[in-house]
Amino acid sequence: MQSKPKWLALFLFAMSLIYLIPEVIFNAKLVEVAGSSGLSDETLHITELFGRAISGIGVTLLMIDLLVFGRVAAKKRTAIPAMVVITLIVWPATFFGQKWLVDYFIIDSSSAEQRQNAFMSNVLRSSLAQNALRIEGIPFEPEHATSAHEMTFLALMGGLIYSNDSFINDVDKQKNAILEKYLLNRAGARFDEDYAVYRDMRKDVHVAWDDYKRANKQYNDAVASRHNEANKAWSNVESDVLKGWKRYQSAEKSYLMRAEGKAQELAPKISQAFDEKNNCISRYSNIKHQNKCIKTVESHYRQGLAKYGLPYKEMNYWLVTEKGRVKGTTTVSETILTLGLSAVLAGLELATGDGGEQDQHLVYSSIPSDYVPNILNLMKGEFKSETGYSMGIATFSQFRHHKVTARKIVRKSKNKGVQLATNWTINDVSAFKNAVRTTTRDKAKRKWNKEMAKRGLTIPPGLNFNQFQKHSSIQNQIKQIMGEEYYVNPVLTTWNNKQFYKNVTLVNVQRERDKWLAYINSSVVRFEDGGLYENEGKSALRSIIVPPISMSLSLFLVLITFFKLPFKFWALLSYGENEVSTSKSKRMNHVAALAVIIAIFSIPLLMGNSKFTDEGSTTAYFLKSIDNSVSPLTSSAITWVLHSQPSIQPIGMAFDKNFHVFSLFEKYALKPMNDWDEKIYPLLSVDQYKQAEPKVVNGKVAMFVHSNVPENRIRILNIKPKYQDGMLLQPDSYYVEVSASGYRPVKKWVTHNRNNNEHVFFLNKK
Structure with a gap:
């Protein structure tokens, strides 16, 4: 009886068929990335993540095929949980395990010399791709660099050179010229593209300049109007005071x-x-x-x-007070009516000195x-x-000069943004007008800053175009457009293509040449574990070692899956027949499988051909060198890839063009998978000295400088900010000085990035 029910065999067949598509696409994509003239760590990392995820699927399917059989496979209620368990174990183990194996056995265990040689191998590989280097006997054609044959060779080229120490030593004296020619050729190849970016940037700057001029005119008009605004404001004050007086009277x-x-x-x-x-x-x-x-x-x-x-x-x-007669006086009528008594009383009042006082009483x-x-x-x-x-304020003048009137003017002015002293009086007209003029100017300045902030600028008014384009705010925007790696200070928007080539392209070529030469010419000790260039050396080694290994394994998986599918399909057609499994039929199946594997390896080696493996070619010389220095098996594997890969790569590119698998991976799965990888993989590392993930904010990385002398002084000489532990800096090279009393100061350049953010200095006593 068959060891698997038909539904499971059909499921595995369908999954193998589906899996073959992304595996072929990964194989093609890896060749395209590793075989390009501008291989970057980031692009290689993305492709590597994609390949690890896909290979995890392939191994999982293989393990399900091997382990789910017999009684476990007979019923769905046991088969499906078994497949889930296998997937949860095998896929993560494959995803992380293959990276761990490469890092542990190849990258982390590499010597300082190997890491330094990897830099030179990268330079030579890139120089060959950019037609900056011609190696006699290698039929590489840069004008056909996108063909499957050329890309396959270029993907393996770094490893071929790396494996030949004598060749690297032979070209060591020419490395300056080779590197400069490579960088010049690369810059020339992308000059039109870079200059197009510059032209677009120039248009953006001129549009910004037009906006700046309009805003500047509005600002100047507003500032110029401050005298009129002051007179108008004072006129309003006088009008308000008069209205206030009328309201008071009312x-x-x-x-x-x-x-x-x-x-x-x-x-x-x-x-x-x-x-x-x-x-x-x-x-x-x-x-x-x-x-x-x-x-x-x-x-x-x-x-x-x-x-x-x-x-x-x-x-x-x-x-109320009622007034009576005046003392000491009387009238004729009063005298007659009182029979003369009023006259006598008046005389007495005069005699006592009370005469002339008016008699008053309250009623x-x-x-x-x-x-x-x-x-x-x-x-x-x-x-x-x-x-x-x-x-009781009697006159307008009293009302106008009243302290309450002044306080009301101060308060109302404050609501309008005009600041007056609390003891201001209405007589101080000049102070009022000065305050209005200041407020008008400040208001114009705030409006200016707001308008500039909309455009992402912090720039003063009143600049001419030359000052405008050189301003740091504009230069920062230019840097963002052109990329910090290729920016020179300042970039002017008035350059033609020749001036751009001289002022930007050549400057960047020299800058990048010096950077690469610093790596290549650096002391070997700097590439050791804990050295300044440890991470850069490992990265260079990864870029030339990992692609050939991954390409070979992927190519093998593609071919073995492809040739297994017909056998699986034939087995599906035979389901339903009552067959008894015998030892003879099992042996036949094993023989057939072995024959397929032998054919997959032997046919390309025996019958395949490539211009890069022809007798007399320099590549053949490299392969013989690998034969002697590494192993015949390694050179045979490289020959097998050179013969086989060009036939598979176009198929993978066609699949990706139709199914868009890689772009879908980048859009939906890349970020969560990368985050997962960054969180989980460090936990699996056996390197006890591995640094913790550094703090990164907006692309800036926290910097730490350590010394064997606790009481020290640390300065970064090529930037203005003072050094502080954990300060956030852009990934770049920094000139650091560490000094201490009684010790010789040490100055050196350090490369600062998320993989190398802690820098150690050893001071010696004087």
């Missing part, structure tokens, strides 16, 4: 009318209250009864005041006009709360 009239209205009603009532109070005194001889009566009268009086919104005042408050009145002044006096608080002023 308020006084209103309160007078209200007082007169209340007096009309209160006068008879208060007069009656006085009468009732006097009646209490005359009616009752008993003091107790008098007081009780008077209290009743005063209670009604109090309620009457409250009814008219007036505060309580004793009844005597309403008494209560029922005349409303006598009550109006007292009612107004009680309404003063309400009036002041309503108007801010006291009653």
Whole structure:
């Protein structure tokens, strides 16, 4: 009987068929990436993630095929959980395991010399791709660099050179010229593209300049109008003061009318209250009864005041002064009526010195006009709360110079953004106008900053175009467009293509040449574990070692899966027949499988051909060198790839063009898978000295400088900010000085990035 039910065999066949598509695409993509003239760590990393994910699927399917059989496979309720468990174990193990194996056995265990040689191998490989280097006997054709044959060779070229120490030593004296020619050729190849970016950037800067000019005109117009604004504001103040005076006068009239209205009603009532109070005194001889009566009268009086919104005042408050005769004088009529007594009285008053004084006494009145002044006096608080002023301001001049008028002007001006001193007076017109002019200028400045912020700029007004394009704010935007790697300070937008080539292209070629030469010419010790270039050396080694290994394994998986599919399909057609498995049929199956594997390896080696493996070619010399220095198996594997890969690569590219698998991976799966890889993989590392993931904010990496002397002084000489532990810096090269009392100071360049953010300095005593 078959070891698997038909549904499971059909499932594995379908999954193998589906898996073959992304595996072929990965194989083609790896050749394209590793076989390009500009291999970058980032692109290689993305392709590597894709390949690890796909190979995890392939190995998982293989393990399900091998382990799910017999009784486990007979029923779905046991087969499906088994497949899930295998997937949860095998896929992560494959995804992380293949990277761990390469890192542990090849990259981390590599020597400093191997890492340094990897740099030179990369340079030679890239130089060959850019036609900056011609190696006699290698039929590489740069004009056909995108063909499958050329890309396959180029993907293996770094490893071929790396494996031949004598060849690297032979070209060591020419490395400066080779490197410079490579960089010049590469720059020339992409000059049109770079200059097109520059032209687009130039258009953006000129558009920004037009916006700047418009905003600058608005700013200048606003600043120039500050004198008119000051005069206008003062005119408004004078107008407001006059309006305030009119409101004050109107308020006084209103309160007078209200007082007169209340007096009309209160006068008879208060007069009656006085009468009732006097009646209490005359009616009752008993003091107790008098007081009780008077209290009743005063209670009604109090309620009457409250009814008219007036505060309580004793009844005597309403008494008015009545004027009598002048002492020491009398009239004829008074003398006759008093039978001469008035004359005698007048004479006595003159004799005692009281003559000339007018006789006065307080009386209560029922005349409303006598009550109006007292009612107004009680309404003063309400009036002041309503108007801010006291009653009784007689003239406009008094009102204008009143301290309340000044306070109101200060407060209203403050609401409009004009700041006046708290002790400002209306006579200080110049201080007011100066404050308005300052406010107008500040308002124009705020509007300017707001307009510039919309465009992402922090730039002052009043610049000419040359100053504008050189300003740091504009140069920062230019740097973002052109890329920090290729930016020179300053980039001017007035250059033609020749000036751009001289001022940008050649400067970058020299800068990159010096950077690469620093790696290549550096002391070998700097590539050791913990050395300055440890991570750069490992990265270079990875870029030339990993692609050939991954390409070979991927190619093998593609071919073995492809040739297994017909056998699986034939087995599906035979389901339903009652077959008895015998040892003979099993042997036949094993023989057939072995024959397929032998054919996959032997046919390309024996019958395949490539211009790169022809006898007499330099590649053949490299292969023989690998034969002697590494192993015949390795050279045979490289020959097999050179013969086989060009036939598979176009198929993979066609698949990707139709199914868009790689672009879908980048869009939906790359970020979560990369995040997962960065979190999980460090936990699997056996390197006990591996640094923790550094703090990274907006592309800047936290820097730490350590020394064997605790009491030290650390300076970064090529930047302005002072060094602080954990300060965030852009990945770049920094010139660091560490000094301490009694020790010789050490200065050196350090390469700072997320893989190398802790830098160690050893100081020696003087």
